[in-house]
Amino acid sequence: MTRAISLRNVTKMYGRNVRAVDRFTLDISPGEFVVLLGPSGCGKSTVLRMIAGLEDITDGELLLDGEPVDDLAPGERDMAMVFQNFALYPSMTNRDNIGFPLRMENSGDDPRARVEATARMLGIEDILDRYPSQLSGGERQRVAMGRAVSRRPSCFLMDEPLSNLDAKLRNHLRAEIARLTRELGVTTVYVTHDQAEAMSLGDRVAIMRGGVLQQVSTPRDVYAVPENIFVAAFIGTPRINLLEATVHAPLDGRMSIDLRRQRLPLPEPLSPDHQLLRIQQGRRIVVGLRSEAVRIATPAEARPGEVPISGLVEHMEYQGHEALVHFNTGSRPAVVADLEAPRPVAVPRRRRRAPGAGVLSRWLEPAGSRAAGGSASDRVMGPVVAVDEPEPYVWERSGAGGPAAGASDLVVRTSPDVQLQRGAQVPLLVDLAHLYVFDVEGRRICPAPSVVPGLDV
CATH class of the missing domain: 3.40.50.300 (P-loop containing nucleotide triphosphate hydrolases)
Incomplete structure (x- = not known):
């Protein structure tokens, strides 16, 4: 039984x-x-x-x-x-x-x-x-x-x-x-x-x-x-691409997502999911793109819902049945903490960042000010106060000034027959139907909780 x-x-x-x-x-x-x-x-x-x-x-x-x-x-x-x-x-x-x-x-x-x-x-x-x-x-x-x-x-x-x-x-x-x-x-x-x-x-x-x-x-x-940024990063091979971004929603222009050196223009009229991004205007967010959500193709080959960007080839991994191409798009990668190691010991009274001391604001501080003092967790999380609320999600970036020279920030899955030279500038198409957006607390805000990417519900 x-x-x-x-x-x-x-x-x-x-x-x-x-x-x-x-x-x-x-x-x-x-x-x-x-x-x-x-x-x-x-x-x-x-x-x-x-x-x-x-x-x-x-x-x-x-x-x-x-x-x-x-x-x-x-x-x-x-x-x-x-x-x-x-x-x-x-x-x-x-x-x-x-x-x-x-x-x-x-x-x-x-x-x-x-x-x-x-x-x-x-x-x-x-x-x-x-x-x-x-x-x-x-x-x-x-x-x-x-x-x-x-x-x-x-x-x-x-x-x-x-x-x-x-x-x-x-x-x-x-x-x-x-x-x-x-x-x-x-x-x-x-x-x-x-x-x-x-x-x-x-x-x-x-x-x-x-x-x-x-x-x-x-x-x-x-x-x-995935319910949040941790689940998105933990599930999937290769790991989901997570990029720091900003929402631009001008009153008289097309809404877009700024990836630092390139932008993802959102199609008009805006889908219900993309309309949710208006309230993130000017705020830091994290964009998630799985390796199959981006393909190597020119703007002339774009399908409905795809927008063009470009990337510099840094490295190729031949897997037999597929190849993984590592690109540098000039974006700033975000790395989710605690994917492979346990978190610091939890205590009955949780620690939370004080108002105004968000993770993303710490990203913008000069490297010297972060290294000046404080514990490792303080340097990642910012000042903390004891409260009885759940601790928010924490992620950290890989460097103070964005991608280093020769660093990749986007991994794309492609056919094993594709051959690209290191250093080549390659056109890419991003499928916005498979775009994830997370807020500063790590919660998924796009797609909406009831929406499955790529499916009509």
Whole structure:
């Protein structure tokens, strides 16, 4: 029997000041495969361990099929975990490793039939009488999965089970996990920092940052309609292009987005999305363009909704099935903080920039004034004050004076047949239907929350 899992405003504190998970709310349907995704240290494994009962919940509530289970011991929750490090008993054969939880549940039953059925499902019948030390990493992980499957639990909890394997084997086992969980129909919560695993496995993806849930959507939606600048930057390979920009909305002229040395004129009449940008007139914003939203073509080849810019070729990456071209367009790139590293430890009373000390205003300060003093976080965030409101999103730019000579700010995906010389000036077309705009707090303001880029809704 598969089960529904609900977490309601779950918080996990370590000591008095370390907030690992902050008011996490998520409902998982019976049989659903949900992936917890985020950078190292974001709290995703802590959430998994709270579901399993291996960590106490500081505040909030965990429900299984609508019933509170905070007081249930791990063994009473009918869940099976698969860990990153296999966790097999080295002195037992693989047959005994798979059958061990069955013997613990009911020592009087013979587990052989279920062990062999599980081994056939995973394709490991011929290694049952070997020991874990005699197996490859992929085989050991199959045995670890077999031990979880043999119990026929109501939920699978997987904590980065493929991260210790090489890339080719990860891809193979990823397909096996997808097939296995689909056949069994068991509710699965899967933790990973690898977006490729998340996008290929999950029915839904829950993205975390600093212990806070950022967005829960299907893989298609987290890519197409990211809720904020962090999600947009974390999802997608190559990473989304993020450029500092300004909105120009003159009363007697065409509205445009200024990318420092070039402009993106917005088509008239303005779409409902682009009309939202009027209130950003004169303000600093961040423009997001995925690599497929820009193509190499002349203005004469423009399709409806495309506007021309140009770029200087800095570098080409040949990927076999495609090529990635790095351009310098004279724009100023914005780099989202904390994509690959945990944020500073959160405290119960959040820190927030004082009025008038916004991140973007700090971008415009001379480099010397930022380097003159203050902590690293102060130099990025500006002065802070203690308030009880959530901390805004923070991003930082790569340099004080814009792109350095020879620096690229735009990556474009193109055909592998395209050959360009370094230093060549190349015409580009930007598809405004796939343009993202974020405000100074990191919130997406374009497209509107109910609009999916490129689709009519």
